[in-house]
Amino acid sequence: MRKLWTLALLGLLAACNQNAIRPPQNPNPTLASGENLTYVQNEVVVAYQDEAALQEAIRKLGATEIARIPELRAALLRVPGDALKASKALKGLPGLRYAEPHLAMALAPKDDPVVQRRAGGGGLAPLGNPPDQIFDQLPQYALDPRHLNARPAWDRGFFGEGVTVAIIDDPADVTHPDLAANWAGLAYDPVTNTTYTQASTWTAFIQGLGASNIYHGTFVASTVSAAKDGQGIVGLAPRTKFLPVAIFQPNYVGDFYTARGIVWAVNNGAQILNNSWGGLGYGNLVKEAFDYALTNGVVVVASAGNSYKDEVRTPAGYPGIIASAAADGNRNKTNFSTYGRHISSAAPGLDVLLANPTWLGGGYGLISGTSFSGPYTAAAAALVKGACPGATPYQVRRALETTTWEQTFTREKGWGHLNAGNLANLLAQGCSALPQKGSVVRIKVEYQNERGVFTGVLADVILRGQGLRPGDPTDPTPIYWAKTDQNGEAWFYEIAPGTYEIYVAGPDLAVTGGMPEDRGTRVGTIVARPGSSAGQPDFMYVRLLAREP
Known part of the structure; x- marks a missing residue:
């Protein structure tokens, strides 16, 4: 039998032992490649069953512990030699679930096909847009009656109120006029394990990363949570709160810190995780982090990818995750969207109007990619969780799939293009009308x-x-x-x-x-x-x- 080669995630578009000595985080780690992997040269992830097994792994490798994720029983170790060789040396060690190099071959989620920024919304006035595309101030075809059909859901009181959505991405702008009111009040840097509670310190953190390369998370957050306040744009779930989790700074922080960010989001009240990133391959720790979310009833949404191919990318391909394809203005799959049997549904992903971060001039911009069909899907999931907080991840998925425009399956769009109006009809029947549990x-x-x-x-x-x-x-x-x-x-x-x-x-x-x-x-x-x-x-x-x- 041949083992499955683990490929690190490609971006689209990743209780502490108080007695351990923590080496400082390396802001510019040395990367290595081997066996189709790219990883941090001297860092190994170890998943252990008990403390004795972890300590034996540390002793055997001559390693130093950097950090832990207690909920996943996983530790990040710094080793004196090559991480791939070190992880193989632990094979068969009693009490270990697995050991793998700290995977780091993820690119920042910047492969979305189109981005056009217009600070202050200049040039984005309604002009000849139909009146049914104006929801706050600027035109948004994605929400109109021919696409996501948002207004019937709002008219029936489904806004996603009471639901928190984690934006697992590069750090989102919590000060943008369309987002500030819906920030959940927490933001997280998983590398330093720092929780930010002030907008000013979070913004200073972003500036320190080189803010000119950071915009993706802000676009994503506004897809879900832009407030319905009469200015700019509105998100599909405009009363949700959002939690930024910075796994691109601006480059991918690695699987360990991504897993830590996922766990943090779950532990800090997220009911939905949006992941507008991914790639080919499989990472044990990242999957376990998503499994932790699913076990805790948290819905996980992932963008399918922009590879133009019929293929399975992760995390969209992990069991239990809602995979979203991108649709165009005609509700057809865009040419760039990844597709396949694992796709759950489709949502607008071509030339959608979203918020541009204030450090890049603010305002709004047009952008394309499955990175934005994903958060529209997360927002639709928030409508379900807002109405039925006890809905399980599978029930939420099937609620979306059974209320699409088409309600039939294809590999290109899964069960079809999301329709919030149809979804509202289901939710209006009460939570007992939801599909069966998974x-x-x-x-x-x-x-x-x-x-x-x-x-x-x-x-x-x-x-x-x-x-x-x-x-x-x-x-x-x-x-x-x-x-x-x-x-x-x-x-x-x-x-x-x-x-x-x-x-x-x-x-x-x-x-x-x-x-x-x-x-x-x-x-x-x-x-x-x-x-x-x-x-x-x-x-x-x-x-x-x-x-x-």
Whole structure:
């Protein structure tokens, strides 16, 4: 069997031991490459089961602990040599779930195809725009009756009030006139583990990073939370609060700090996480951070990517995450949007009008990319959570999918283009009208050969819904993918209930190409029950006749 090569995330478009000595953070880490990875040359992420195992890993590597994420039982270690070699040296160490180099091959989310800034909104007056595109002051086709159809939702009182959305991105502007009223009052730098509570100190932090390269998070935040106040623009969920989490400063801070930012957002009241970034590959720690969010009932939305291809990018491709494709003014998929079977729905992502940060002149600008269809989707999710705070992540996903314009599946737009008016019709029926709850599945893998039985480490596990029709672009049958840890366990949170065929291992798609349905050795089926949970998952034990990897 061949292991799945871990590829660090590409940007679109990443309880402390009080007795440990903390080395200073390195603002300009040395990067290294190997085995299709780019990582911090001398930093290793270790996920441990107990303190003794972590300390043994530190001793074995001659490492120094930099930081921890207690909720994930993960630590960042500085090692004297190459991180890739060091992580391999820990293979099989009792009490460790996994060790991996600190992945850092993420680019700031600046590959969105178009950005045109106009400070102060100059040149963006309504002119010949239809009246139904004016919601505050400036025209916004994305919200009009032919696209997101926002007004019927607002007329029925669905504004996302009481919901907090974390903007996992570069640091968003909390002082912009359309955003200041809806800032949640907290902002986070995961590298230094600093929580900011004053707009002035947060802005000073951004200026210290080189603010001329930082704008993306502000555009994203305004998609969701721009206030409905008669000036500028309005977000789809204009009474939500937003939490900025700076994982691009302006470059990607690495998987460890991204995971720490995700956990911080969950612990500080976020009910929805927006992620307008991603790339090819798989990071164990980042997936575990999103699993932590899903376990806590937090909805996770990710932009599909701007690769023009039918392919699975992460985090959009992780189980339980709502993946958003970008649509144009005709509600068709844009040419640049990534697409595929994993797509949940589509939202406007071409020439949308959003807020430009004040340190770049303020005002507004036109911008394109799945980076903005994603937060429109997060905003639609906020409408659901505002009406039904107890809705689970899967219920929120299906509420959006079953109320689109089309309500039929294609690989290009998932279940179709979001329609907030249709969504409001569902929510008006009460929370009992929401779709059924999702499922949590746990698979444990072992290998057996003539020498005995071995833990199924580094296995690729795929759950493929029964009845899948390979090659049919209208087949909605779900496929989910996860990797096992050093305990041989793979987890799938908030997935669609149903019967799944289980496939383990198979060729690495990152190297060979191909579709997920072409991979793996079929080893049985499992029924995912509605409402199964992390505490009571649907479980299957798998033993393969295979060599130890």
